[in-house]
Amino acid sequence: MIDEAEYKKMIKRCLRCSICKWIPQVQIKSQKYASACPAIDVYNFHPYSGGGKIILALALEMGRIQPSEELRDIVYKCTECGNCAVACKFLNTLEPLEIIIRLREKLVDSGYGPMPKQQAYIEAVKKKNNAYDELHEKRTDWLPEDVKVDPNAKILYYVGCTSSYRRKEMAIAAARIMNAAGVPFNILKDEVCCGSPVLRTGDVKSFEEVLNKNLDLIESKGIETVIISCAGCYDTFKVDYPLHRDYNFRVLHTVEFFNELIESGQLKLTKKVPLTVTYHDPCHLGRNAERYEEWDGDVVHLMPLVSINIPEKPKRTGSEGIYDAPRNILKKIPGLELVEMERIKEYAYCCGAGAGVKSAFPEFALQTAKTRIEEAEDTGANTLVSACPFCSTNLQDGIKDKGSKLKYYDISELILMSLGLEPEKLKEATAGVA
Ligand code: SF4
Ligand code: SF4
Incomplete structure (x- = not known):
């Protein structure tokens, strides 16, 4: 959470570099999966990106634009996935996600938000x-x-x-x-x-x-x-x-x-689960689960567009999210093979459902899910697994709409299978079968 003073300082410091549209260059494995931002992928117009929303925030603050339904519709077409915030740290120290959240608060205060x-x-x-x-x-x-x-x-x-x-x-x-x-x-x-x-x-x-x-x-x-x-x-x-x-x-x-x-040995995963799975990192379990530490320092401008923070500002890069625990579990399940997507951990692409998008803009949510499903299919896995009920709903909607052959399980269901117990959806599938 950033306070008003930091918000006002930050919205002036966007470099307009558009790095927030892409996962960091060193992480890019293919052009197909280089994008970081579901909003820019679907709407393909700069104001929908993290940096674009910062320009809107600045224009609003300077009185160049007024709160309106048009502005609201752009600001709320964002899953608050935080990928722009991770990407921005490779050139700047801004918090586009925190700025978007505060911009939404301002739209609520002015009577235009939420959707x-x-x-x-x-x-x-x-x-x-x-x-x-x-x-x-x-x-x-x-x-x-x-x-x-x-x-x-x-x-x-x-x-x-x-x-x-x-x-x-x-x-x-x-x-x-x-x-x-x-x-x-x-x-x-x-x-x-x-x-x-x-x-x-x-x-x-x-x-x-x-x-x-x-x-x-x-x-x-x-x-x-x-x-x-x-x-x-x-x-x-x-x-x-x-x-x-x-x-x-x-x-x-x-x-x-x-x-x-x-x-600790309290749970023993003994039964083979012969699936090739790929794991989707939920944004709120991954990069967004890393807290933003407030910073109270000075920005010293050395020359146009070049400044330093005194004292040094801690960078929230998303690397403190929960990435190892689900992967350790999957690796402990006998017979299961884990294959990774191109965008994983703090660079994972969003499922598309978050921040009220699933209810307000269902087509945006579905299109984003299908992009992620395609990335999962490209790994050669036969099963997509994650650890969030909201991702589960949207990704399964994406699988259905795309006609994908991928199966979907929550990670707890795979643990259950490895304990020799049957998940509910398998019980439903076999109910009535002689
Ligand atoms: S938010 Fe960051 S990455 Fe995006 S345009 Fe601004 S400075 Fe560049
Ligand atoms: S939070 Fe996600 S969807 Fe929203 S602007 Fe940033 S990268 Fe795009």
């Missing part, structure tokens, strides 16, 4: 505690009768809206894995949205209401560790919550937690 469909899900989060406008009392309907939960456990499995209502197979897989490892865990019958879909739209006031409701609830249960299988929820708890309110429990994504259980 109408996003406003609708914000209302659903406020009234029904979930972004899908589903009944709150149905939140734990995903829980199978044979899964054991312990009301006194100090570990909480925070399921999130998407796994609770749309990607139940992920919640079931995570719960069964914890049972298999003998880990006592609890879930909350009255769990509420983490606020991520609200925050990404720039509606900070509504986000803080949701955050307070969520933290009050979790803290009232004396929880010591929160396990999360959604990359968006994880990023919100880990990076965004502390900027608004502190909490005193440990937060882990399921890939971190399950990797620890595998390393």
Whole structure:
């Protein structure tokens, strides 16, 4: 999160170099997969890029343009994937993603943001505690009768809206894995949205209401560790919550937690899973899970376009994201082969769903997913795997729309198979087959 003073300084320092449209040159393996920005790929006009949005921010600040629906539609055509922010560090020290987030906040303040469909899900989060406008009392309907939960456990499995209502197979897989490892865990019958879909739209006031409701609830249960299988929820708890309110429990994504259980021998992956898989790094588990450290220094201008920061400004390059844990898990699954896409880890291309794009601009989300699916197909893998319910939905939509032969699994489902247990979707596929 950047403050107003830093925002005003930063928007003047964009070099207009357009490096933010591409993954760093040394990382480029082919022209086909050199691009970093889904928005510029789909809309192909400079204002949609990270740098282009900075020009809009500056023009707005200088009074050269006014808030409008046209401006809003450009600013919200962005998945907040953060790839522009990583790319920019190779020439400059700007935070295009932080600038875009603040620009959205300004559009909300001036009455133009968020997009109408996003406003609708914000209302659903406020009234029904979930972004899908589903009944709150149905939140734990995903829980199978044979899964054991312990009301006194100090570990909480925070399921999130998407796994609770749309990607139940992920919640079931995570719960069964914890049972298999003998880990006592609890879930909350009255769990509420983490606020991520609200925050990404720039509606900070509504986000803080949701955050307070969520933290009050979790803290009232004396929880010591929160396990999360959604990359968006994880990023919100880990990076965004502390900027608004502190909490005193440990937060882990399921890939971190399950990797620890595998390393300690508590989970034994013994059954062969003969798949060739490629792993999609969710933006919110990868580069965006690295916190931006506020910097309070001086920019000393040496000559036009050349300046230095005193003291040196820490660079958020995205390298501190969670990249090893999912890959360690995949490598431990017997019979499974991992092949990598060209854009991985902090340079991974977005699935296309984030920051309210899936609801407000579904065609943009789908086109981006299909680009990523093609990259996955080009590895020769027969299976695409990731670790986020939101990526799961959009990538599976992309697979279907493209007519791809790729299978899709969440990483927890592959762990389940290697434990000799059957994921829900395989049960569905074999149900009724003699
Ligand atoms: S945001 Fe960074 S990379 Fe993009 S045009 Fe500006 S200085 Fe260049
Ligand atoms: S956050 Fe992602 S989609 Fe948005 S401008 Fe940056 S690279 Fe493009």
